[in-house]
Amino acid sequence: MTVSEKILSRASGQGKTRAGEIVKAEVDVAMMPDLTTILAINAMKEMGFKRVWDVDKVVIVLDHVAPASTLLAATVHRDIREFAREQGLKHLYDVDSGVCHQVLPEKGHVKPGYLVIGADSHTCTHGAFGAFATGVGSTDMGAIIATGKTWLKVPETIRVEVEGKLPEYVAPKDLILYTAGQIGADGATYNALEFSGSTISDMSVSGRMTLCNMAIEMGGKTGIVESDEKTLKFLKGRTEGIIEPVYADEDAKYRSVLNVDADTLEPQIACPHKVDNVKPVGEVSGTRINQAFIGSCTNGRLEDLQVAASILKGRHIHKDVRLLIVPASKEVYLQALDKGIVRSLLEAGAVLSNPSCGACFGGHIGLLAPGEVGITTSNRNFKGRQGSPEALVYLASPAVAAASAVTGLITDPRDLP
Amino acid sequence: MNIRLEGMTWEFGDDVNTDLIVPGKYLELVDYNEIALHAMEGIDPDFPKKVRKGDIVVGGRNFGCGSSREHAAIALKHVGVGAVVAESFARIFYRNAINLGLPALECPGIAEAVREGDVLDIDLIGGKVKNKTTGRELSFVPLPSFMVAILNEGGLVAYLTSHKGEW
Numbered sequence A: 001m002t003v004s005e006k007i008l009s010r011a012s013g014q015g016k017t018r019a020g021e022i023v024k025a026e027v028d029v030a031m032m033p034d035l036t037t038i039l040a041i042n043a044m045k046e047m048g049f050k051r052v053w054d055v056d057k058v059v060i061v062l063d064h065v066a067p068a069s070t071l072l073a074a075t076v077h078r079d080i081r082e083f084a085r086e087q088g089l090k091h092l093y094d095v096d097s098g099v100c101h102q103v104l105p106e107k108g109h110v111k112p113g114y115l116v117i118g119a120d121s122h123t124c125t126h127g128a129f130g131a132f133a134t135g136v137g138s139t140d141m142g143a144i145i146a147t148g149k150t151w152l153k154v155p156e157t158i159r160v161e162v163e164g165k166l167p168e169y170v171a172p173k174d175l176i177l178y179t180a181g182q183i184g185a186d187g188a189t190y191n192a193l194e195f196s197g198s199t200i201s202d203m204s205v206s207g208r209m210t211l212c213n214m215a216i217e218m219g220g221k222t223g224i225v226e227s228d229e230k231t232l233k234f235l236k237g238r239t240e241g242i243i244e245p246v247y248a249d250e251d252a253k254y255r256s257v258l259n260v261d262a263d264t265l266e267p268q269i270a271c272p273h274k275v276d277n278v279k280p281v282g283e284v285s286g287t288r289i290n291q292a293f294i295g296s297c298t299n300g301r302l303e304d305l306q307v308a309a310s311i312l313k314g315r316h317i318h319k320d321v322r323l324l325i326v327p328a329s330k331e332v333y334l335q336a337l338d339k340g341i342v343r344s345l346l347e348a349g350a351v352l353s354n355p356s357c358g359a360c361f362g363g364h365i366g367l368l369a370p371g372e373v374g375i376t377t378s379n380r381n382f383k384g385r386q387g388s389p390e391a392l393v394y395l396a397s398p399a400v401a402a403a404s405a406v407t408g409l410i411t412d413p414r415d416l417p
Numbered sequence B: 001m002n003i004r005l006e007g008m009t010w011e012f013g014d015d016v017n018t019d020l021i022v023p024g025k026y027l028e029l030v031d032y033n034e035i036a037l038h039a040m041e042g043i044d045p046d047f048p049k050k051v052r053k054g055d056i057v058v059g060g061r062n063f064g065c066g067s068s069r070e071h072a073a074i075a076l077k078h079v080g081v082g083a084v085v086a087e088s089f090a091r092i093f094y095r096n097a098i099n100l101g102l103p104a105l106e107c108p109g110i111a112e113a114v115r116e117g118d119v120l121d122i123d124l125i126g127g128k129v130k131n132k133t134t135g136r137e138l139s140f141v142p143l144p145s146f147m148v149a150i151l152n153e154g155g156l157v158a159y160l161t162s163h164k165g166e167w
Helices: A001-010 A032-045 A071-087 A100-106 A122-128 A140-146 A171-183 A197-202 A205-218 A230-236 A304-314 A330-338 A340-346 A398-407 B032-036 B071-078 B091-099 B146-150 B156-162
Strands: A022-026 A029-033 A056-062 A091-093 A115-118 A130-137 A151-152 A157-163 A194-196 A222-224 A256-261 A268-269 A278-280 A290-297 A322-326 A350-352 A374-378 A392-395 B003-012 B055-057 B083-088 B104-106 B118-124 B128-131 B137-139
Touching: A001 A022, A001 A194, A022 A268, A022 A340, A029 A032, A029 A140, A029 A374, A032 A056, A032 A071, A032 A140, A032 A392, A032 B156, A056 A071, A056 A100, A056 A151, A071 A091, A100 A115, A100 A122, A100 A205, A100 A268, A100 A330, A115 A122, A115 A140, A115 A392, A122 A130, A122 A157, A122 A205, A122 A222, A130 A222, A140 B156, A151 B055, A151 B128, A157 A197, A171 A205, A171 A256, A171 A278, A194 A340, A205 A222, A205 A230, A205 A304, A222 A268, A222 B071, A290 A398, A304 A330, A304 A340, A304 A398, A330 A340, A374 A398, B003 B091, B032 B071, B055 B118, B083 B118, B091 B104, B091 B128, B091 B156
Parallel strands: A029 A056, A029 A115, A056 A091, A115 A130, A157 A194, A157 A256, A194 A222, A290 A322, A290 A374, A322 A350, A374 A392, B003 B055, B055 B083, B083 B104
Antiparallel strands: A022 A151, A268 A278, A268 A392, B003 B118, B118 B128, B128 B137
């Protein structure tokens, strides 16, 4: 059995379930970000439920518009806080906390083997901890917070087997962009994407989160990396109780296997307006940019800011470029502060904002005007995603984004003088 | 809901993502009718003015990809769209649509068989789509009975209410 089959077997209490079966499963964590919470609460109430099923397992994070920039958002936040208080929810992370997919693992809500459901498509990020994690809409979430249960089709799994060592300035983001280019924007629809091989074993938890985060961009239901010592080390001091890791059987059946050679991988870039429109950076280097954004649940972690700072230290960004940096959480922000990263970034000309999702989805910060070009470390380059539908958005790693901010042109960091 | 649906078509192509259906700046809205005013705004801002009740949205591959925002399915349903028929759907949009009582039908060949403005006659139980303008008929795998029940009762909220919270 695959990791997904095992987790969903356990969560459904149905013995051995196989890919293709539909199971009713018990959810270990139900997560809601601000902008989908009210619709879910309304759905729960319309279904006739007055209380959530478990005040310890429903987690809310006010992250998409943090802090509120409009009266509507302020009202949404007010109503959510009121709901959390009235229900006695134990975990409401307010606007100072960070992006939900970073906050959840940091605060110990995710464990290997868990079934994590979130009212946000990038919930697949939590598969980096050996969990089965997937996104749903608000009506599904309404039923989940009311009953603790949902129905799921057990997915087939596509295994991405990565061997070798990523070269200098080639990051997990380049690996997942390359994978998206190979598999396609709908190539993993309804499937789990499992990442394995020596490159993944050597990879940090942060990098694994980058990989799993973008499973949805191929239509994937979840990304998964089996847990190991690195996972346990991250979780130590954050989670309580026993951890029961889940591993795939030797004879687990996969829909397909994609083999990737890390040694020869180059920095990649996804060109407008599709996530699978992926090329080696060299093919578009020299394209003029107006804005670079480093942050998001894909690439707003310490090692992302660290590599950006290493490139920017002692340099200044191009005069015609603005560089926006958004740490993924308060914990990341504080670490970056302690390590002097914040200073390097600010001195290089960056704008540093508080943790939020705003710059990724065309929210309250960092919009692109018509005709402008942005390079971003986030996960979607859809038309209009970051502001004007007449803007162009390129997806890349933090190193590529930082190097491009320096030159004002899309740049392979290895080509910087 | 009727098990037969008839409506005029609007065609949108491959990879219609939920950012195009309802751009991110409207996610603070919670009123269904206000959300509906922005249906398809990323592709055709005039769509809410042009679409009539019962019209059918036709998509290509991967319709509804991207964000989990239920606003996308809410907007289409409450602007009056009677069904979405596509070559294939992204899974979260698909669930959202069914949960809201908006039929989402995966029908291979549909993108090529329809020109915008053609009138379709859909038989939900029989799994047939007839293009009344051209006479061409296509089949799709009919929805399982519990999903037809959810659609018939107007969505998951109504379904769970009438079934006392039991699936």
